[in-house]
Amino acid sequence: MLETGVRQLRMALSMVWGRPFHTDSLTRLVADAVATIDEFGELGLEAREVIETPFADDADRVDHADRSLRRTARRLAELSPFYAEWFAAHGFQARTADATTLLGLPVTTKDHLMSRPRDFVCRGSQPHLATRTTGTTGRALEVWLSRYELEVAAALGALSAVLHDELHGGDLMQVHVSSRATAAVQLSAMTCRLVGARCRVLGIIAVDDALDALAGSATTMSVNASYLAELVVAAQRRGLGPADFRLRRIDCVSEILSPAVRAAAEQVLGAPVSDNFGMTEVIPVTGTSCSAGHLHHDLTMGHVEVLGLRSGVAAMPGELGTLVVTPYFPYRECMPVLRYDTRDVVRQLPGPVDCEQAGIPATSAVLGKATQLIEVTPERVITPRELVEAVEDLPSRPWPARFHAEPEDGRLRIDLPAGAVAGLSNAGLTDHFAERGLDAQVRVLEDHRAPGLRRVRSDLRELSFAAAEPVGA
């Protein structure tokens, strides 16, 4: 008990003063939390405050961000070849950096990372694991993480999971993300190990194999939205229902999760689905969704800005903007980024929120990639989320949504496979989209063209000799 107090103090000092974490102490703190639950059945009161930085008011929030940004920028100026050059080129003073002066520095883009990856690796750091973006929206990007970063991210993730009762020793986590996302896979396994849970990493395999493993076994599942949609369709085809599963939570990461798929997943698999934001380049900064559908951003580990898509400055309430994220040191140390433009589009909320996470700044859920926005008229920009939600809400339940959309004569033209529009007339289809705020004309294509219409992560099938499954089946 005394040791636990010392470990909490060490962690708190690292979080407040920005000193590197003592990973062994952090790991043991997870074990202490697990032992506490084993002994008492639950943690003591105010347990969540152990890892959540209290941002009771805006002044605290700004102070934390300013100090963390200054610390991060000073380290980058000293150790990162790219940022040393970048700061000098733009006259950015790392010593006096804060959330305001940061606005004067241009964002870092994926192109920067792709073109000069070695210059982002900090001097003296020890790269340990390369992780890749899945590349569904372009070329795959490789990011190196140090062993320290993985251990810190896993320990803090495990601690958070235990404190929020998201994972415990009796759980079996089934992981369905691409095996190329090594960081996500490794962090899942490390988190389970720290908590004492079991971990089954299956990747994007044949859905029937995944269901066979899932049924009556796994208690939590980490999955992409498109693969979740396929699992739900397969489960319904096989007549499976909540009684066939032991799931108690489903964590959906990346991709757009539509309300239709979410509701069906909760009904068929019998567990609540959480829709989270995470991205390889900005590990470990994440966002979590609340019951009102807002995306609440992690303030402890990173700085999150929303920049207007056209203006490039802080987005106004109601305006569409891109998420720009800066993970703080000491959470990232090997290949960190500053002001990384994720190109994930969100909308600034019009005012204060009153959901269960009201104290944490929020935006709308991710609406899609900036490159996939469709400008029908200068006043009307259609987001990928609007399209996915409208298509996945069709009576035929064509999950995951396969479509192609583009502006045509001041309207939206949506190409859909025949199977998706089965049972609906042209007028019916127009009405369906109109009810969802989309003035669209639908062009019906043959079903075999469906997989080529829209790439999703469940397309990254990992085949086996035993069960060769056609992609997109």
Place this chain on the structure above:
Amino acid sequence: MSTPTSATLPTLLALCVAITGTLITIALCVLYLRRVRMDRPAIGTFNGSDIVVLFGFIVALPLFYLILPLTPLLVALGLTFTSALVIGLRPMIGPTATWIVVGIVIAANIWMGRTMLGTVVGWQLFWIENDILVVCAAVTTANLYVQGGMRLRHVAWFGLILAVYDAIFTFVWPVTNTLAQRFIGWPFDPSVGFRIGIYNATIGLGDLLVYGLFVIAALKAYGPRAARGATIIAVLCGAVVPALLPVLTDVFIDARTDVIVPAQAAFGPAAFLYYRWLRRTYGAERTMAGFLGELDVDRPSTPALAASVP
């Protein structure tokens, strides 16, 4: 501690004080465990490292008490008792009433210790008040540890180590004797005692704490039946045997003719053997959550095996 001018009365007095003190402490410890939930840290449970730290304090504190001048020593003891009472009473009667009660008890102890020790009746009244203070401190501390996750295994090992410690610090380096002499006649004497005529008999706070710990840890781990066995061991090996031993041998009589018996030397090994027997018979100990889930249920003698197939 008694002055043995006659063997029977001091022995009977020592026996009565030890048995009464032990039984009252144990009974209140059990009652408190069953009725009152103490605050605990958000994360953390009592473990082996805490035993090491605790033992370090037990070794260091008496030496510290010996070198400390009297006034700072009394202040330190007063703060210790105040803390223990506040921690123990607050969950029962709330913060305001707690501070009023603690203020009265502490003030009364100081006043009685300074003004009432001129007569036998004064001594007896002081002992009664001091006994209340000491028993409350033992009950609170025992519950703080057990409700904080201390297990019977920890208590058994703790008792075994204390047995060696107690013997060494009684016979080889008589720290216990010196401390007992230093405390008597002053407020905050960390002993339960009573006086008849010229005889004072006491049993130490540390002894009572270990007996209370042992019984409620057994209750938590294995249920009421195990706790009853632990009570018998605490009374027999912790109170009766130490009180009667001076009748059989004068090895416990020091140069001042005070009788100092290292009670843990008899209790520790017996407690440890009892724990081993319980462990072998009933299997793994219950957790605090398990205890609260089945408060009056004895552990079955055949432990169930947990299935763990994905």
